[in-house]
Amino acid sequence: MSGIFKLLKHDSSSFARRGELHTRHGVIQTPIFMPVGTRATVKAMSPEELEKLEAQIILGNTYHLMLKPGMEIINLAGGLHKFMNWKKPILTDSGGFQVFSLSKLRKIEKDGVRFASHIDGSRIFLGPKESMAIQKTLDSDIVMAFDECTPYPATYEQAEKSLEITTRWERMSREQPLNEGQIRFGIVQGSTYKDLRQKSAKALQEIGFDGYAIGGLSVGEEEEKMFECLDWTTPCLPENAPRYLMGVGTPKQIVEGVARGVDMFDCVMPSRLGRHGSAFVGNGELLPIKAGRYAKDFSPVDENCDCYCCRNFSRAYIRHLFNVGEILGIRLLTLHNIHYFLRLAQRIRTAIENDTFSELRKEFQ
Numbered sequence: 490m491s492g493i494f495k496l497l498k499h500d501s502s503s504f505a506r507r508g509e510l511h512t513r514h515g516v517i518q519t520p521i522f523m524p525v526g527t528r529a530t531v532k533a534m535s536p537e538e539l540e541k542l543e544a545q546i547i548l549g550n551t552y553h554l555m556l557k558p559g560m561e562i563i564n565l566a567g568g569l570h571k572f573m574n575w576k577k578p579i580l581t582d583s584g585g586f587q588v589f590s591l592s593k594l595r596k597i598e599k600d601g602v603r604f605a606s607h608i609d610g611s612r613i614f615l616g617p618k619e620s621m622a623i624q625k626t627l628d629s630d631i632v633m634a635f636d637e638c639t640p641y642p643a644t645y646e647q648a649e650k651s652l653e654i655t656t657r658w659e660r661m662s663r664e665q666p667l668n669e670g671q672i673r674f675g676i677v678q679g680s681t682y683k684d685l686r687q688k689s690a691k692a693l694q695e696i697g698f699d700g701y702a703i704g705g706l707s708v709g710e711e712e713e714k715m716f717e718c719l720d721w722t723t724p725c726l727p728e729n730a731p732r733y734l735m736g737v738g739t740p741k742q743i744v745e746g747v748a749r750g751v752d753m754f755d756c757v758m759p760s761r762l763g764r765h766g767s768a769f770v771g772n773g774e775l776l777p778i779k780a781g782r783y784a785k786d787f788s789p790v791d792e793n794c795d796c797y798c799c800r801n802f803s804r805a806y807i808r809h810l811f812n813v814g815e816i817l818g819i820r821l822l823t824l825h826n827i828h829y830f831l832r833l834a835q836r837i838r839t840a841i842e843n844d845t846f847s848e849l850r851k852e853f854q
Contacts (some may be wrong), residue, residue, distance in 0.1 A: 491513040491730075492701055492754075493510060493672055493700075494508055494509070494510050494511070494512075494513070494730055495509045495511070496728070496729065496757065497509060498510045498719060498827055498842060499651050499654070500748075500841050500842055500844070500846045501597045501844060502846060502847035502850075503747075503748040503749070503846065503847070503850070504723065504724075504748060504749055504750035504753065505520070505747045505748050505837070505841050505846050506519075506750060506817075506841070507519070507527075507838055507841040507842055508731070508752055510700075510731050510752070510753075512546075512578040512630040512631065512670075513578075513580055513630055513670040513671075514570065514576065514577050514578045514579070514615070514630050514817050515545070515577050517545045517837075518838060519731065519752040519753060519843075520557040520743075520747045520752050520753070520837050521546065521752070521753055521754070521756065521834050521835055522544075522743065522755070522756075522830045522831055522834040523544075523546050523547060523548055523580060523655055523753060523755040524539065524544055524548070524573075524615065524753050524759070524827050524830075524831075525547070525548045525755055525756065525757045525760065526547045526548055526549055526573070526705040527548070527549065527553050527581075527597060527699065527757075528826060529554060529558075529572060529681070530548055530551075530553065530554050531547055531574040531616055531631075531760060531827070532546075532731075532760045532822045532823065533760065533763070533764065533816075533819050533823040534624060534631065534674075534760075534823060534824065534827065535689070535821075536573065536574050536575045536576075536624065538653060538663050538822065538824060539575075540577070540589065540826050541698055542796075542824070542831055543831060543835075544576060544577070544831060545577060545578065545714070546578040546579065546580060546630075546631075547575065547577070547578075547579060547580075548579070548580050548581070548582060548755050549569055549573075549579055549580075549581045549582075549621055549627065549629060550581065550582035550584065550587065550589035550756075551581055551583050551623050551624055551633075552582075552584035552588065552615070553580060553621050553625070554569070554581075554605060554627065555584065555615070556599055556608055557608070557611075560623060560626045560627075563627060564626050565628055568617050568626070568627060568628035569581070569627040569629060570628065570675055570818070575669075578630040578631065579627075579629045579630055579631070580629060580630065580631035580633070580755075581624050581627050581629035581631070581632060581633065582633050582735075583620045583624070583632075583633040583634060583635040583636065583639055583662070583676075584615055584620055584623075584635065584637045584746075585620075585633075585635050585637060585676075585704075586704070586735075586736070587635045588602045588604055588615060589638035589640070596714070597637070597654065597833075598616075599613055600616045600617070600618070600622055600661070601614055601617065601618075601619065601635070602614070602637075603617065603686045605787070605806070609613045611764070612710075615635075616635060616658065616661070617634070617635040617658045617659070617661035617665065617751075618661065618751035619662060619788065621635070621662055621663070621665035621667065622634040622796050623666065623693075624667070624671075624672070625666065625668055626675075627673065628661050628668055628671070630670075630671065630672060631671075631672045631673075631674060631700070631701065632667060632671050632672065632674070632716050633671065634658070634659040634662035634663065634674065634675045634676055635658050635659070635661075635677060635693070635834070636655040636658060636659060636676045636678060636704060637654050637655050637658070638704055638705050638708065638765055639652070639655075639678055639679070640706045640708050641680065641681070641682045641705075641708045641709040642681075642709070642710075645682055647680075648678075648679060648682055648685055649682075649685060650680050651678065651680070651686050652688070655676070655689070655814070656677045656689065656692050656709070657802045659675050659692075659693060659696060662673070662675075662706050663696050663697065663698065666681035667743075672683060672699040672700060672827070673698055673699050673700075673702040674698055674699065674701060674731075674733060675693035675696060675700075675701055675702065676693075676700035676701075676702045676703075676704040676735070677689045677690050677693060677701060677702065677703045677704065677705075677722055677726075678704055678705045679705070680705060681710055682720055682778075683712055683718075683721045685850060686718060686721050686725075687722070688721045690722055690725035690726055691725065694726075694727060699730065699731075700730050700731040700733060701726045701727070701730055701733070702732075702733040702734070702735050703718075703719065703722055703732065703733070703734050703735065703751070704735045704736075706719075706734065706735070706736070706737060706825070707735075707736045707737045707742075708736075709739055709821075712742065713736075715737070716745055716749070716781045718788060718800070719734070719745075719746060719750075719751065720790075723749050723750040723751060726750075731752045731753060732750060732751050732752050732753065732754070732766065733751070733752065733753035733754075733755075734746045734751045734754055735755065736755065736756060737754055737755075737756060738754070738756050739773060739774030739832020740769065740772065740829075740830070740833055740853060741773050741853045741854070742852045743830075743833065743834075743837075744800070744837065744849065744850055745850075745853075747837055747846075748846075748850055749825045749853050750803070752848070754834075755847075756830075758770065758826075758831050759829065760823045760826065760827065761822070762763060762826060763819065763822035763823035763824075763825065763826040763827075764777065764819050764822075764823060765821070766778050766779035766808075766818070767778075767779075767822070768790045768791070768822050768825055768826060768829075769825075769826050769829040769830070770790065770791040770794070770829075771791070772852045772853050773791075775852060776790065776804075778790065778804055778807050778808050778822065779808055779811045779812070780808075780810070780822050783804040783805060783808045784805060784808060784809075785793050786803065786804040786805050786808075787803040787804070787805050788803060788804060789802070789803065789804070789831075790802075790804055790807065790822070790825055791825070793843055794825065794828065794832075796824060796825050796829075797821075798821040798822065798824055798825040798828075798829035799825060802821060805820060807821055822836070836849060838852045
């Protein structure tokens with residue numbers, strides 16, 4: 490599909506860019522943060538709440554949805570959007586990262602991976618053909634090619650062999666049929682080796698995708714190494730296609746990713762840390778609201794935040810909810826954290842438009 494991505498403005502101080510990504514279920518303003526809804530739900534949040542937070546797109550996961558509820562039920566429901574009552578765009582990960590995480594239960598073969606289900610141990614085969622067929626049934630707006638996520642650390646030889654497998658699988662992914670209007674992204678791999686990253690980016694463009702993701706980062710490498718890999722990779726990707734940094738990250742990492750030309754981000758951090766009693770505030774600081782020092786603190790989680798949580802409740806109250814095991818505490822901090830990340834993306838877009846991105850970037854350094 491051509492013409493899905495429109496560049497609106499370049500930042501004068503960096504490689505940051507402001508754009509629009511056009512999908513069947515709406516136009517996505519970039520740079521954007523995408524809340525993760527692995528199993529057809531963003532944990533602790535309803536679709537209505539996400540809409541009020543102005544989430545533009547959420548994620549689902551091929552691997553987990555393949556196991557439960559299974560494609561028969563998704564198909565009967567009329568696709569993932571109808572099943573979960575989400576009317577805006579959805580991006581589905583291919584399942585490659587989840588299979589990567591099952592390293593002790595998997596066996597890599599020519600056309601995919603044979604592995605044991607983490608639920609019941611049943612034997613399953615997942616490859617490019619299977620992954621794309623599942624994503625076709627899910628009918629997501631953005632479909633990810635099936636890849637092998639290279640473990641870290643990896644020797645050059647291991648990374649090179651992994652990249653050969655990934656490139657073959659991504660070529661196969663590109664050949665599979667999809668529904669009309671579905672957008673297909675390829676995934677750059679190559680571990681932390683400059684020539685492999687650049688080789689991967691070149692190969693994916695020769696195959697031809699609608700957008701390009703950068704995978705295999707935030708898997709244990711140092712933050713500066715991640716930034717270095719982005720410095721190598723994003724200049725090798727097409728200017729007129731969206732760029733997606735998978736599984737990243739902290740507020741600082743998002744800002745630095747934008748500065749290097751990335752348009753799209755996702756991470757489980759806002760919801761996961763919210764469930765464990767921590768809140769993002771200010772320029773990316775984490776407040777452990779469950780800590781005893783907040784027992785008599787009747788100020789909002791973040792005085793500069795206008796989310797429902799901060800407008801209505803105190804740190805002391807939320808700490809109390811966690812202390813007595815009430816679900817509302819989890820919901821409120823999850824809502825706050827997702828609001829924080831979505832507002833950060835909004836701040837970044839506005840800063841690029843107003844030529845103030847360099848000032849915003851300094852706040853997070």
